[in-house]
Amino acid sequence: MAAFSAVKIPPPQFTTVRSSSQRPGSSPAHFAHSPSAFNSISFGSAKSVRSRPLFAVSSDVVSSDKTKPASSSASNPAVTREVALELYEDMVLGRAFEDMCAQMYYRGKMFGFVHLYNGQEAVSTGFIKLLNQSDKVVSTYRDHVHALSKGVPSREVMAELFGKATGCCRGQGGSMHMFSAAHNVLGGFAFIGEGIPVATGAAFSAKYHHEVLKQSKPEGLDVTLAFFGDGTCNNGQFFECLNMAQLWKLPIIFVVENNLWAIGMSHLRATSDPEIWKKGPAFGMPGVHVDGMDVLKVREVAQEAIARARRGEGPTLVECETYRFRGHSLADPDELRKPDEKAHYAARDPIIALKKYIIEHGLASESELKSIDKKIDDVVEDAVEFADSSPLPPRTQLLENVFADPKGFGIGPDGKYRCEDPLFTQGTAQV
Amino acid sequence: MASLQMAALLSAPSTPVPSDRVRLGALRLSASSSSAARNGGALVVRSEAKVSGGGASARGLSLITHAVAEKAAAASSADSKPGHELLLFEALREGLDEEMERDPTVCVMGEDVGHYGGSYKVTKGLATKYGDLRVLDTPIAENSFTGMGIGSAMTGLRPVVEGMNMGFLLLAYNQISNNCGMLHYTSGGQFKIPIVIRGPGGVGRQLGAEHSQRLESYFQSIPGLQMVACSTPYNAKGLMKAAIRSENPVVLFEHVLLYNLKERIPDEEYVLSLEEAEMVRPGEHVTILTYSRMRYHVMQAAKTLVNKGYDPEVIDIRSLKPFDLYTIGNSIKKTHRVLIVEECMRTGGIGASLRSAIIDNFWDYLDAPILCLSSQDVPTPYAGTLENWTVVQPEQIVAAVEQLCK
Numbered sequence: 088m089a090a091f092s093a094v095k096i097p098p099p100q101f102t103t104v105r106s107s108s109q110r111p112g113s114s115p116a117h118f119a120h121s122p123s124a125f126n127s128i129s130f131g132s133a134k135s136v137r138s139r140p141l142f143a144v145s146s147d148v149v150s151s152d153k154t155k156p157a158s159s160s161a162s163n164p165a166v167t168r169e170v171a172l173e174l175y176e177d178m179v180l181g182r183a184f185e186d187m188c189a190q191m192y193y194r195g196k197m198f199g200f201v202h203l204y205n206g207q208e209a210v211s212t213g214f215i216k217l218l219n220q221s222d223k224v225v226s227t228y229r230d231h232v233h234a235l236s237k238g239v240p241s242r243e244v245m246a247e248l249f250g251k252a253t254g255c256c257r258g259q260g261g262s263m264h265m266f267s268a269a270h271n272v273l274g275g276f277a278f279i280g281e282g283i284p285v286a287t288g289a290a291f292s293a294k295y296h297h298e299v300l301k302q303s304k305p306e307g308l309d310v311t312l313a314f315f316g317d318g319t320c321n322n323g324q325f326f327e328c329l330n331m332a333q334l335w336k337l338p339i340i341f342v343v344e345n346n347l348w349a350i351g352m353s354h355l356r357a358t359s360d361p362e363i364w365k366k367g368p369a370f371g372m373p374g375v376h377v378d379g380m381d382v383l384k385v386r387e388v389a390q391e392a393i394a395r396a397r398r399g400e401g402p403t404l405v406e407c408e409t410y411r412f413r414g415h416s417l418a419d420p421d422e423l424r425k426p427d428e429k430a431h432y433a434a435r436d437p438i439i440a441l442k443k444y445i446i447e448h449g450l451a452s453e454s455e456l457k458s459i460d461k462k463i464d465d466v467v468e469d470a471v472e473f474a475d476s477s478p479l480p481p482r483t484q485l486l487e488n489v490f491a492d493p494k495g496f497g498i499g500p501d502g503k504y505r506c507e508d509p510l511f512t513q514g515t516a517q518v
Numbered sequence: 519m520a521s522l523q524m525a526a527l528l529s530a531p532s533t534p535v536p537s538d539r540v541r542l543g544a545l546r547l548s549a550s551s552s553s554a555a556r557n558g559g560a561l562v563v564r565s566e567a568k569v570s571g572g573g574a575s576a577r578g579l580s581l582i583t584h585a586v587a588e589k590a591a592a593a594s595s596a597d598s599k600p601g602h603e604l605l606l607f608e609a610l611r612e613g614l615d616e617e618m619e620r621d622p623t624v625c626v627m628g629e630d631v632g633h634y635g636g637s638y639k640v641t642k643g644l645a646t647k648y649g650d651l652r653v654l655d656t657p658i659a660e661n662s663f664t665g666m667g668i669g670s671a672m673t674g675l676r677p678v679v680e681g682m683n684m685g686f687l688l689l690a691y692n693q694i695s696n697n698c699g700m701l702h703y704t705s706g707g708q709f710k711i712p713i714v715i716r717g718p719g720g721v722g723r724q725l726g727a728e729h730s731q732r733l734e735s736y737f738q739s740i741p742g743l744q745m746v747a748c749s750t751p752y753n754a755k756g757l758m759k760a761a762i763r764s765e766n767p768v769v770l771f772e773h774v775l776l777y778n779l780k781e782r783i784p785d786e787e788y789v790l791s792l793e794e795a796e797m798v799r800p801g802e803h804v805t806i807l808t809y810s811r812m813r814y815h816v817m818q819a820a821k822t823l824v825n826k827g828y829d830p831e832v833i834d835i836r837s838l839k840p841f842d843l844y845t846i847g848n849s850i851k852k853t854h855r856v857l858i859v860e861e862c863m864r865t866g867g868i869g870a871s872l873r874s875a876i877i878d879n880f881w882d883y884l885d886a887p888i889l890c891l892s893s894q895d896v897p898t899p900y901a902g903t904l905e906n907w908t909v910v911q912p913e914q915i916v917a918a919v920e921q922l923c924k
Contacts, residue, residue, distance in 0.1 A: 223673065257706035266705035273672055273709070274701065281692055284662040288669020295675060299651055300622055327662035334657070488703045491710035491765035495744045497793050497840025500847040500879050504793070505840070 164448040165383050171441070171450045172459065174382050177216055178208040178438050179463045181232035184241060185413075187467045188231065188248060192417045196475070197248045200277075201262045204232040206380075206412035209437035210344050211236045213385025214312055217393055221304075223271045223293075223311040225286035228263035229344075229411075230275045233314060238270040245470035251477035258480045259488065279315065279349075280322035283341070286313035287328045290339035290402075297399075307397030308338040315342075318349025320363045329370040329404065336401035340392045341367075343406045344379065350415040351423045367404030379407030380435040383444070410435075485514035601784045607777040609751035610640045613758035614678065616787065618648055621676065624762055627654045627667050628680030628717075637682045638718055638777050664690035664715070668697045671713040676762060684719030684771065685731040698767045699742035714761040716770035720811055720861055721898050721909050723775070730898035730905075734860075735867040737769055738839050745838040746792055747771040747810040751781040753836060756790030764792055771838070773811045795842035801831035804919055805849040807872060808859040809835050812910060816859050819915035828919060838868050841875055847883075850876065854885040855922045859910055864892040889918050 164171070185203040192201050204211065207229075215224060215236035226233040234244055239255055247254025248262055255267050256275075264275035273289055276282035293309040296302045319325055320343060332339050343363050347354045355361050367374025373395075377388045385407060392403040410432035414421030445451050486506075490496065493506035510516035604612065618624045625648075626632075626641055632655035635642030645653035656663040660681065667677040681687040687694065694715065701709055721730045737745060744766050748754035754772070761768040798813065799820060808816045813834050820830050831849050835841060850856055856876060858869040869890040876888055891910045899905050 225669075255706065256704060256708070259706050260704040264704040266701075266708050268705070268708040273669065274705070276696075278692065278696060281665065281696055284665020284693060285669035285672065285697060287662065288666035288671070289673045290669075291666055292670040292673035292675050295625065295651060295670065299625075299649070323659075324662050324665065327657070327659035328666075330657055331659065331662060331666065488705075488707035489742050490744075491702050491707075491712070494793060495742075495764075495766045495840065497837065498842045498844045500843045502844040 164444075164450055165387070166450075168450045171445050171448075172455075173216060174212050174386070175438070175441055175445060175451075175456060176459050176463065177212040177236055178382065178441065179460055180235055180241070180466065181208040181211060182438060183460075183463045183467045184231060184235060184244070184470070187245075187471060189413070189417060191245075191248070191471065197250070197262070199261060200228065200416050200418065201248070202229040202416045203413045204229055204411070206432065206436070207344055207346065207409045208232060209382035209385050209441075210314070210342065210379045210407045210409055213379075213382045214314075214340075214342060214389040217386065217389050218310065218312070219306065221271060221309050223273050223286070223289045223309065224314070225273045225282045225289065225311065226265070226275060226314045227279060227282060227316065227319070228275070228277050229316075230263065230265045230272075230314075234265040234267060234270075234272050234275075237267070237272050239265065239267045239272060241466055241470035242473040243267075245467075246474040246477050249474040249477070250479065251474055252480040252484065253473070253477040257484060257488070259484075273311075279319040280324040283313050283315060283319070283324050283328045286311050286339055287332055287337060290332065290337035290396075291335065293338050294335065294399075308399055310393050310396045311337075311339045313339060313341050314344060316349060317343065317345040317347060317354040317363065318352065318357065319343075320345075320366065321358055326366070326370075329366065329372070329402070332402040333370045333372045336399060338396035338399065339402045340389070340396060341402060341404045343404070344409050345406055346409050346411045347428075348411070348415070348424060350419065353423075362406075364404060364406040372402050372404055374404045374406070376406045376408065379409030380432065380437050380440065382437050382441055412436075482514040483512055486511060486516065487514075599782065601782045603780060603782045604751055605777065606748075606751045606754050606772075606779040606781075607638050607640050609755040609781075609783060610748075610758050610772065611642065611644070613755035614641065614762070615644060615647075617759055617762040618644065618652065621762075623674060624676045624678065625652045625654065625670075626678045626680065627656055627663055629656055629658055629682045629686075631655060631680050636680065638772075638774070640772075640777075641680070660686050660689035661691075661693055665693040665697060667713050667715075668693060668701070668711055671711045671767075672701065672709040676712045676714075678714040678716065678762060681715065681717030683729050683731075683774075684717040684733050685728055687715065687717065687733065688731075688736070690715075691736070694737065694743070694769075695740050699740040703742060710765050711767045712762075712765050713767045714758075714764075714770055715767070716758075716761075716772060718772050718774045718777070720771075720773040720775065721893070721905065724900055724902055724905060725774070725898075726900050727897035732862045732867075732893065734771060734838050734862050735865075735870075738868060738871060743767055743769060743839065744792055745769045745771065746836055747773075747838055749773070749776060749810050749813045749834055749836070751779060752783045753790055753796060753834075755783060756788055757792065757836070759789045760792045763789065768792065771810060775811055776814075790836075793837050793840060793842055795845040796834040796836050797845065798832040798834050799830065801829040801853070803829045803853060804831065804855040804857055804922055805846070805853045806830050806832045806857045806859060806915070806919070807835050807846060808832065809838060809868070810861060812859045812861050815910060815912050816915055819912040819919070822912065822916050823919055826916075826920075828923060830919060835872070839871075841872060843875065843879055846872075846876070847880055850880045851883050854883055856884065856886075856888045857915070857918050857922055858888065858890040858892075859915055859918075860890070860892050861909055862892055863895045864890075865895050867892050886922055889922055891915060891918055 181204060185205050188201060188203060191197050211232045224233050224237050231244055243255040247256055250258045252258050256264060260266060260275060263277040266272055266274050273285055274282055290311040297308055345363055364374035364376040375388055378384050388405055392405055395403060442456055494504050496505035499505050505516060508516045630637055631641040632645035632650055632653045641653060664679050667679040670677050698711055701711055719733055746757050748757045761770050806816050816832055820832060823830050831853055833849055858872055860867060860869045862868045869892050873888050873890055891914055893909045896908050898908055
């Protein structure tokens with residue numbers, strides 16, 4: 088049974104992709120395996136457990152003909168005009184915002200470690216634009232664009248990056264800790280892997296609200312997306328959470344943004360079996376590999392995975408093959424990646440690909456797209472102006488959010504709670 | 519099963535036992551039915567309010583739901599003492615049960631908390647009562663299920679995460695430090711983390727080094743975390759309830775050797791303050807600050823000291839972070855001498871922090887240097903003799919007070 092039955096999958100072609108040398112430079116790898124392929128390998132336990140779909144699907148679903156790239160039949164676009172423009176605008180926002188971040192960083196407006204998302208926009212847009220407001224997103228330090236896609240205003244993100252009091256986290260989080268309660272962005276985490284359990288908890292909470300608190304919604308369970316990279320897939324927390332999520336059938340999707348590099352460590356040098364999607368079936372959930380440079384393919388896979396989760400069928404592991412056009416962070420000289428690898432992926436720029444698709448399918452004109460570009464430029468400019476003119480956090484803010492209940496600072500020598508000390512609100516109290 | 523449902527007081531004490539004193543005693547089993555227990559001179563420790571007379575059916579049913587309902591039953595018994603007697607682990611369970619009854623978002627997560635009832639039986643029976651999702655048996659993945667607790671706390675639940683032994687929580691240190699302590703702050707106050715992290719810790723009886731860890735010092739520096747240590751059934755229940763109701767992340771330290779302490783606690787509902795210390799024995803000559811198991815060594819030493827003519831004031835600080843400087847300060851202003859007795863290691867321990875807080879705030883009131891008795895900076899040895907020398911013993915406390923009061 089196909090893991091993604093709603094999607095039309097071409098007859099399975101069994102190609103062994105064990106050798107890592109097939110990664111970039113060669114033709115796009117096919118990770119489709121037929122069930123028989125699995126049976127022939129002695130994954131004894133894989134067969135003996137309940138009839139879970141255990142093979143991975145390569146989602147070349149937008150174009151039914153794998154040999155032809157995105158320009159398939161012009162009469163059959165995969166998305167409506169509205170959706171196409173929404174996706175285009177979101178990706179352009181992500182790109183323009185990150186480019187502006189680089190500028191601002193080099194001009195000394197933001198500091199520390201800033202990790203930019205250029206090149207990976209299709210993953211964020213492809214997934215997050217399908218979510219409802221009450222669905223949750225959990226990310227890593229490369230989180231600006233996830234926050235933007237989820238709906239956090241550019242002004243708030245930029246102000247946070249500038250460390251201003253009007254930032255989404257009052258300037259207390261910074262680049263790597265984007266949070267928004269209003270838009271259900273649960274972070275922004277600096278240590279890789281530590282967001283995955285938090286995401287698992289949010290998914291557990293969704294299930295708990297449905298089953299224990301009986302607060303069900305007509306559309307189904309609230310879904311949580313956990314974004315993380317290839318390096319994280321060698322971390323214990325990843326595996327522990329795959330187990331728990333599948334065990335309790337939590338409504339979570341593990342989205343791997345495999346950009347092949349963890350700072351300077353190539354995925355192939357760090358991982359015994361580089362095909363990350365395979366780790367899903369090992370825990371009993373579907374593992375899917377998708378071309379992460381193609382927003383429509385990502386969206387198709389995301390649709391199915393989200394629908395599964397909402398129905399209570401449990402988690403999915405989605406490996407998105409993607410690439411970051413810039414270094415790991417703005418401090419990374421990016422000397423180890425080869426030019427031909429960069430060129431290979433630059434040629435697959437997701438924004439250019441979608442633009443081409445839109446024009447070829449007559450969904451919008453060039454000038455309409457250009458006006459979206461211009462609109463986004465204005466949005467980003469406005470965000471910078473807002474951030475620039477916003478105030479820095481005052482001293483009074485220093486102690487305010489350490490505890491949700493500031494009685495946690497304890498009782499002072501005079502018998503009053505420390506937080507009742509007038510100096511507390513000035514940020515200068517002894518605590 | 520039978521070991522935990524009912525324990526009856528089989529013999530009346532020769533002198534009345536005030537509820538703030540605790541007797542160390544073994545659990546005594548009652549083979550009698552609940553009705554016999556109620557009508558005889560023996561006291562009902564715990565029974566369901568709904569039990570209607572039949573004895574055998576009473577056992578095995580769910581735990582006490584509302585302590586208030588007990589008043590009627592207790593009042594009708596021949597014994598007129600108020601309250602009910604129970605062991606410390608039962609008090610923890612009672613507190614947890616009451617909070618779970620009161621608020622459906624309170625849930626428990628941990629290894630063997632559900633079907634097994636908890637390694638020290640603190641959660642026994644709760645899974646039957648509340649279901650497998652509210653009392654969640656997790657796989658052995660401390661870092662991840664603690665993180666899961668944090669994620670669910672951020673999204674509307676109030677989880678109680680149990681470390682089967684506090685030492686196991688070292689595996690969860692990433693989540694406790696980075697996420698538990700920090701996320702309220704780094705999110706600019708957008709997300710609160712009303713989680714309780716609890717478990718048995720401290721030096722037991724020859725459990726070996728890794729099961730005998732004293733973790734108070736490891737967690738105390740984490741900003742954003744509150745830490746409390748319970749020591750009696752009364753404060754165990756009260757602190758458990760307070761920790762669950764708190765909007766802050768709270769680490770509740772229990773001690774492996776204190777779970778079978780018996781005490782009579784009130785029937786009516788009570789919640790203690792997380793930030794306050796407890797006056798155990800008022801006195802004039804010296805302030806002894808302690809917590810958890812060492813409280814009992816101190817009280818034992820206090821008997822000797824009283825015989826020798828000293829009058830120690832004993833305070834169980836209870837709140838390891840933050841310190842209750844009011845209670846502590848008032849005591850120091852009275853006695854001018856301080857002895858700290860803790861089970862923590864000497865280096866960077868609670869005593870070290872307490873000492874520096876006292877110096878900062880009450881230097882002028884001190885007539886002598888602050889003495890601090892901590893356990894040795896030694897991995898807890900297995901051998902009984904060595905283990906005894908690792909922790910502070912009453913003789914050392916007596917000697918320290920004598921030195922302090924010279």
